[in-house]
Amino acid sequence: MTELNNKTEVIVVGGGPAGIAAAITIARNGKKVVLIERGKFSGSKNVFGGAIYTQPTKEIFPDFEKSAPLERRNVEHKYAILSQDDATVVSYRDKKSEAYGSYTVIRAKFDRWMAEQAKKEGVYIVEETVVRELITDNGKVTGVKTELEDYYADIVILADGVNSLLAKSIGLRKDIECKDVALSVKEVFKLDREKINDRFNIADDEGCIYEIFGGSMLGKLGLGFMYTNKDSVSIGLGVTLDDLTAGKVKPYELLDELKAHPAIAPLIKGGELLEYSAHLIPEGGYKKMPQLYSDGVMVTGDAAMLVNNLHWEGTNLAMISGKLAGETALIALKQNDFSASMLSRYQKKLENSFVLKDLKTYKELMDVMHSRKSSFLKYYLEKINAFFKMFTFVDSIPKRKKYLDFIKTIFSDRKISELFKDAGSVIKLLWSILK
Numbered sequence: 001m002t003e004l005n006n007k008t009e010v011i012v013v014g015g016g017p018a019g020i021a022a023a024i025t026i027a028r029n030g031k032k033v034v035l036i037e038r039g040k041f042s043g044s045k046n047v048f049g050g051a052i053y054t055q056p057t058k059e060i061f062p063d064f065e066k067s068a069p070l071e072r073r074n075v076e077h078k079y080a081i082l083s084q085d086d087a088t089v090v091s092y093r094d095k096k097s098e099a100y101g102s103y104t105v106i107r108a109k110f111d112r113w114m115a116e117q118a119k120k121e122g123v124y125i126v127e128e129t130v131v132r133e134l135i136t137d138n139g140k141v142t143g144v145k146t147e148l149e150d151y152y153a154d155i156v157i158l159a160d161g162v163n164s165l166l167a168k169s170i171g172l173r174k175d176i177e178c179k180d181v182a183l184s185v186k187e188v189f190k191l192d193r194e195k196i197n198d199r200f201n202i203a204d205d206e207g208c209i210y211e212i213f214g215g216s217m218l219g220k221l222g223l224g225f226m227y228t229n230k231d232s233v234s235i236g237l238g239v240t241l242d243d244l245t246a247g248k249v250k251p252y253e254l255l256d257e258l259k260a261h262p263a264i265a266p267l268i269k270g271g272e273l274l275e276y277s278a279h280l281i282p283e284g285g286y287k288k289m290p291q292l293y294s295d296g297v298m299v300t301g302d303a304a305m306l307v308n309n310l311h312w313e314g315t316n317l318a319m320i321s322g323k324l325a326g327e328t329a330l331i332a333l334k335q336n337d338f339s340a341s342m343l344s345r346y347q348k349k350l351e352n353s354f355v356l357k358d359l360k361t362y363k364e365l366m367d368v369m370h371s372r373k374s375s376f377l378k379y380y381l382e383k384i385n386a387f388f389k390m391f392t393f394v395d396s397i398p399k400r401k402k403y404l405d406f407i408k409t410i411f412s413d414r415k416i417s418e419l420f421k422d423a424g425s426v427i428k429l430l431w432s433i434l435k
């Protein structure tokens with residue numbers, strides 16, 4: 001850093017997907033960019049499910065499939081609805097497709113690989129360094145303070161993840177409310193490759209994703225997941241902090257219960273626990289996004305709450321927001337204008353991309369789920385399983401009577417007024433998605 005004399009054109013804080021995408025976009029256009037990462041290396045502190053998505057990743061790394069450390073290409077996506085003891089699983093498989101939508105990766109390897117590519121393209125990376133504060137001059141962000149040194153730049157891009165104390169310190173965001181953040185816990189189990197292939201019905205390089213509703217999370221605003229890696233299976237769940245506190249439950253207890261569910265336990269049976277981790281996921285969505293820019297600064301990725309929680313999408317929104325912040329920085333550098341008004345172009349770019357379009361599409365989702373979780377995340381999930389139990393169980397009761405009895409339970413188990421409220425919420429949600 002001495003050769004840069006502690007002044008550069010752009011500083012990026014955080015070496016996750018958002019930060020690396022921003023830095024690489026800037027370096028590719030011949031501008032000076034310093035990325036500061038607190039971990040020993042990029043990815044060393046990062047936790048996710050998870051899958052990275054092929055098309056958005058190609059926007060940053062067109063040939064990533066040739067050299068990135070990928071685990072499996074996902075050919076099957078399962079949606080498992082769990083009650084206490086039974087489950088309905090809906091599955092979509094696309095085995096023949098040439099273009100795979102996603103790959104499982106291990107972040108410690110994948111983020112490190114991304115950082116190596118960034119270094120090759122001219123990004124100056126400072127590792128094992130925490131940015132403590134932002135330096136401002138008359139309200140404009142002009143640099144960052146680390147434990148050891150101060151660094152100055154025309155623009156600072158914040159890609160420091162869900163907590164983003166830095167964005168908060170300059171008033172771009174408030175404390176996240178407990179209902180707008182999920183605490184996620186995850187375990188990775190080592191399993192023989194053949195066992196994984198047999199249990200998930202996939203070939204050596206193929207992967208299977210489980211998105212899990214209900215089970216130990218019945219009635220709570222939370223989702224579970226399972227991902228197949230080459231020689232391990234990742235399983236976890238995320239539940240909003242307010243539901244964890246209200247229910248006085250610990251997330252790892254919910255995970256233990258999930259792992260013991262009869263539809264899940266056989267899939268990870270005999271696996272050796274390799275890793276346990278926990279991380280927050282921003283869940284506030286479009287309505288809770290912070291201010292995305294100010295004089296000399298832009299906020300990207302999780303720091304900007306850019307997560308599509310229904311689809312478990314985060315890395316793609318992070319990468320694309322980083323890229324768009326990088327592109328905006330290039331225009332600002334060209335015009336030598338680092339004002340909020342110039343950097344507002346970043347927000348416009350996000351609005352024209354799938355990032356804010358998707359978050360806007362789902363802007364009512366979290367409110368509806370918060371207010372109707374006992375319906376949509378418990379009652380109807382259990383009813384779906386009850387229906388399939390009735391439908392598949394063979395006895396001597398005529399089918400017509402079974403159907404009528406099932407319909408009767410819907411009206412006897414739940415007040416009509418509640419059913420109307422549920423229907424109203426669905427209409428409101430569909431209207432907000434489709435309008």
Ligand SMILES: Cc1cc2nc3c(=O)[nH]c(=O)nc-3n(C[C@H](O)[C@H](O)[C@H](O)COP(=O)(O)OP(=O)(O)OC[C@H]3O[C@@H](n4cnc5c(N)ncnc54)[C@H](O)[C@@H]3O)c2cc1C
Nearest residue numbers: 014016017018038048049050051131161301302314315318
């Ligand atoms: C359990 C779980 C499962 C998930 N599953 C998926 C999935 O399957 N697919 C998907 O696309 N998304 C998934 N996500 C979301 C996804 O992980 C995030 O949206 C994504 O990582 C956001 O990228 P980012 O670069 O904004 O932040 P991060 O990846 O969090 O990176 C932030 C970086 O900043 C560094 N940093 C923080 N503060 C400082 C500081 N002060 N100074 C220096 N460095 C700092 C951190 O060390 C870190 O490297 C999941 C998240 C969780 C928690």
